[in-house]
Amino acid sequence: MNINTQLPIPSHFDSGKVGQVWRVPYQDRAVEAEDWAKQQGIQPAAEDKTRICLLIIDAQNTFCIPEFELFVGGRSGTGAVDDNVRLCEFIYRNLGAITEIAATMDTHTAMQIFHPVFWINDAGEYPIPAATNITLDDVQKGVWKVNPAVAYSIAGGDYPALEKHALHYVRKLSDDGKYPLIVWPYHSMLGGIGHALVSAVEEAIFFHNIARMSQTNFEIKGSNPLTENYSVLRPEVLQGYDGGPIAQKNDFLIQKLLDFDVLIIAGQAKSHCVAWTIDDLLTEITALDANLASKVYLLEDCTSAVVVPGVVDFTEQADAAFARFASAGMHIVKSGG
Incomplete structure (x- = not known):
């Protein structure tokens, strides 16, 4: 990976404020950025011979600030804050090499299939x-049923259709071997502070x-009320109980990411x-050309697993996934080089 890590970090960056809003x-x-580019001899991205994209996934307050809804603390308890300190430093040190930054934004409203109000006993x-x-x-067994009151807002009042979708949805997750449907706290709420990017990262x-x-590429995901959307590239379920589409893959972004020399x-x-x-x-890479995996670099020290002490710890699953990605040809690297 052709990355120059020798640029200094601008004086405005304060690592002690990364966990704050x-x-x-x-x-x-x-004004400072224009002056900085001149001082450091940084050229416009259009002149890059090697085109590098940094994909930042959901670096939002809801996941990255300790007092917010779904803070990702990892096993250390301060995971996302520490990750974002390193991520900011990585961006500044490699300012002259990163061609484009794509930032995904988990985006939700209250009445969605993974929020409490959708279900009732x-x-x-x-x-x-x-x-x-x-x-x-x-x-x-009817332990949990779709809340009839939400049908007005998200199904045009057609409660039976919403019931059929809910049954189809959890069956599809089960058939595909995915995590069961997790009911999450209200988070990444559109219009709220939690939805915003972490201030230091922004x-x-x-x-x-x-x-x-180089215009930042903001990618919105997760606003469909009928499906989860962990991945920015596709929702968890694409079809409804009747076989009709309820969502689709983000083919445009997939192609855009794979067009870069380094991701x-x-x-x-x-x-x-x-x-x-x-x-x-x-x-997608496997379907096109397995060799494309070699252009992907994963900043392992700029991401943490979900850990709720005494309740759940997904660290081993996360590490196993990264090991599988490495076996496929992707590179597991540290942000410092």
């Missing part, structure tokens, strides 16, 4: 988020945008959205 002073940073209770898996057996991305004259991947969480995205990318 604050407003990026865009105009100040824009006979007592009229919603499932407890992060502690409830809804299995095929649960739905078949600042680094904006600085890169101006310094390299670097970081973000959260290693065990879920990162692993799912890489797995889908590998599927």
Whole structure:
């Protein structure tokens, strides 16, 4: 990987603020970025001979700030914060080599199949988020049922159709060997602070945008109420109970990513959205040309697994996935080189 890690880190970067939320002073940073590019001899991205893309997955407050809904602490307890310190430093040190940054944005509203309000039991209770898996057996036995009240907003009032979809959905997850449907806390809510990128990461991305004259590529995922969307490349389920499409692969992004000479991947969480995205990318690569895997680099120290102490630890699953990606020809690297 042709990456120059010798650039200094601009003085505005404060690693102690990476775990906090604050407003990026865009105009100040824009002026500084233009001056920085001149001082460091950084050329516009259009002049790159080797085109490098950095794909940052879901570096949002909801996953990366300790007091937010789904903070990815990893086994250390500070995982996502530490990861983002290294990620910001990686962007600044390699500012002159990264051609484009693509940032995915997990994007949700309240009434979605993985949020509590979608489901209800006979007592009229919603499932407890992060502690409830809804299995095929649960739905078949009526342990959990679709909340009739949500049909008005997301199914045009057709409750029977929504019931059929729910049963089909959990059966499809089971048949495909995927994780069971997890009921998550409300998170990455569109319009909320949790949806926003971590301030320090957003600042680094904006600085890169101006310094390299390279528009950041923001990719929205997860807004379909009828399916999960861990991977930015495709939702978990594409078809409804009647065989009709409910979602589709992001073929445009797949092709765009594979057109780069080098693709670097970081973000959260290693065990879920990162692993799912890489797995889908590998599927596409295998179908086209297995040798393309060699252009993919995974920043292992800029991603952490989901760990809820005493409840669940996905570290081993995440490490196993990365080992499989490495066996396929992808490179597992550290952000420092």
